[in-house]
Amino acid sequence: MLAFLRNSWRQLTSMRTALTLLFLLAVAAIPGSVLPQRSVSAENVAGYFRVHPDLAPVLDRLGFFEVFAAPWFAAIYLLLFTSLVGCVVPRLADHVRALLRPPPAAPARFERLPFHTVVEDPETVNFKGWRKLKRELPDGTVTVSAEKGYLKETGNLLFHSSLLVILVGVGIGAQWGWHANRLLVQGPEQAFCNSLQQFDEYGLGPMVDPGDLPPFCLELTGFEASFLDNGIPKWFEAEVNGDRKFRVNHPLRLDGASVYLLGHGYAPILKYTDAAGKSQTTVSPFLPLDGMLTSEGVAAFPDANGSDKAKQMGFEGLYLPTAGMGRSNHPEERDPALMLMAYRGDLGLDVGISESVYQLNKEKLTRLGDAKMLKKGDTWTLDDGSKLEFLGTKQWITISIRHDPGEPIVLAGVALLLVGLPMSLYGKRRRVWLRLNPDGTAEAGGLPRTDYPGFEDEFKKVTQWPRSQTTS
Incomplete structure (x- = not known):
């Protein structure tokens, strides 16, 4: 049993195993880059479920929508960390011993070395920059x-140590970090403060308490976007609290958190007036279905027609910023239109079951006629004399609020990687010996410890060839 454990440890801590686990970790991270993640955008995950109703539940059970929190990803992560520790620590000790050890004595027969020359003037031999x-x-x-090239092993150790530092930084971020997502509609009535109750989705590290969240409030006060003629966005910029602007890949830095801009869309403003003349207005975010911001959503009026649940009103449909044949032709509001279906009945909002605010529960609803296309300012009169007015739209954005204390550590690890990788690739171990015989003759020999095509030229430079003749 002891022999089995020893062999297993040797296999786990071998460089081949570490590289295999690193490759597996990279492969395991691919679904986190290709598929939408709940920690980044719960809305996109919900959209994937709508588009792929059969495949999405299978992927969800496998943890592909929360890849970096999945047990199988954590298992690869921990194995890689253990393998790197077991691989780096012994090599570091060996490298330190090698640095402290003096260069080895000259061999007895120089002619057996790959490079050998008779030196006419030993005073011309130049060992500058060599350990001698x-x-x-x-x-x-x-x-x-004399010897050179220990930077190669130093680079190797820095490279592998950098992976350890990165893994430690990621682990610290997972334990002491937190993140939250919020869909934020323009206007003071939609502003929110940094608390769990006001997030659409959030995740706290095991070491984070809700009371640890930094205090701040955000209100979307402006939004600008620029698009190419084909609808591809050039840039979009959000303004919060009247004076703070941020863009995609240019987050808003707050004390204790960073706010990232993920996406944007439109929220139609609808005013419903029931048959008794009572009006209510709602701003309902519609979620994009494509790059042209063809968006779907619902507007619910649970207080319509008094307290009669059977007469509650709901509308669902599509918003087209630039109306085309059933879809938008451009993400800008060049010819906006709202296509809606009307429903009357019990919306089921008080049954105590959590449901999506972007879909209607049609179990107790009755559809009222055909769909209606509305332009801004249009009014739709329903069968009972009630009216729905399309007043316009407001912008909304999705933001990700994150705090990751492991970021500086990860940055340090990346810096080590960038320093160590060139050293490990371009560093070359080599040795040169010079022997001064009692009869006044001298000879030199050279030995490259790794594949080094340029060693012959370096050997000639050290021994001041062509005064001497070099053989190999």
């Missing part, structure tokens, strides 16, 4: 041992 050690032998012979 001079030895005097009992017979009067003097040897100089």
Whole structure:
């Protein structure tokens, strides 16, 4: 049993296993980049379920919509961390011992080395920049041992240590970090403060208490976007609290948190007036279905027609910023139109079951006629004399609020990686020896410890060739 455990540990801490686990971790992260993640955008995950109703539940059970919190991802992560520790620590100890150890003594027969030359003038041999050690032998012979290239192993250790640092930073971020998502509609009545109750979705690290969240409030006070003629966005910029602007990949830095702009869309403003003349207005965010911001959503009026649940009103449909044949032709509001279906009945909002605010529960609803296309300012008169007015739209954005204390550590790890990788790729181990014989003759030999096509030129430069003749 002890032998089995020892062999298993050796296999786990081998460089081959570490590289395999690193490759597996990269492959395991692919679904997190390709598929929408709940920690980033719960709305996109819900949209994926609507588009792929059969595939999405299977992927959800496998944890593909929460890849970086999945047990199988954590298992690969921990195995890689253990493998790197077991791989780096012994190599680091060996490297330190090698640095402290003096260069090895000159071999007895230089002619057996790959590079060998007779040196006419030993004073011309240049060992500048080499680690060297001079030895005097009992017979009067003097040897100089010189070596270079320890930066290669230093680079290897820095590279692998950087992976450890990155893993530690990611782990700290997972334990002490937190994130939250919020769909924020323009206007002071839609402003929110940084508390769990006002988030659409959130996740706290095990070491984070809700009371640890930094206090701040955000109100969307402006939004600008620019698009190419084909509808591809050039840029879009949000303004919050009247003076703070941020864009995609340019987050808003707050004390204790960063706010990232993820997406945007339109929220139609609808005013419903029932048969008794009572009016109510709602601003309902519609979620994009494509890059042209063809958006779907619902507007609910649970207080319509008094307290009679059977006469509650709901509308669902599509918003087209630039109306086309059933879809929008451009994401800008060039020819906006709202296509709606009307429903009357019990909306089911008080049954205590959590439901999506972007879909109607039609179990107790009755559809009222055909769909209606509304332009801004249009009024739709229903069968009972009630009216629905399309007053216009407001902009909305989706934001991700994040605090990751492991970011500086990850940044340090990336810096180590960038320093160590070139050193490990371009560093070359090599040795040169010089022997001064008692009869006044001198010879030099060279040995590259790794594949190094340029060593012959370097050997000639050290021994001041062509004064001497080099053989290999």
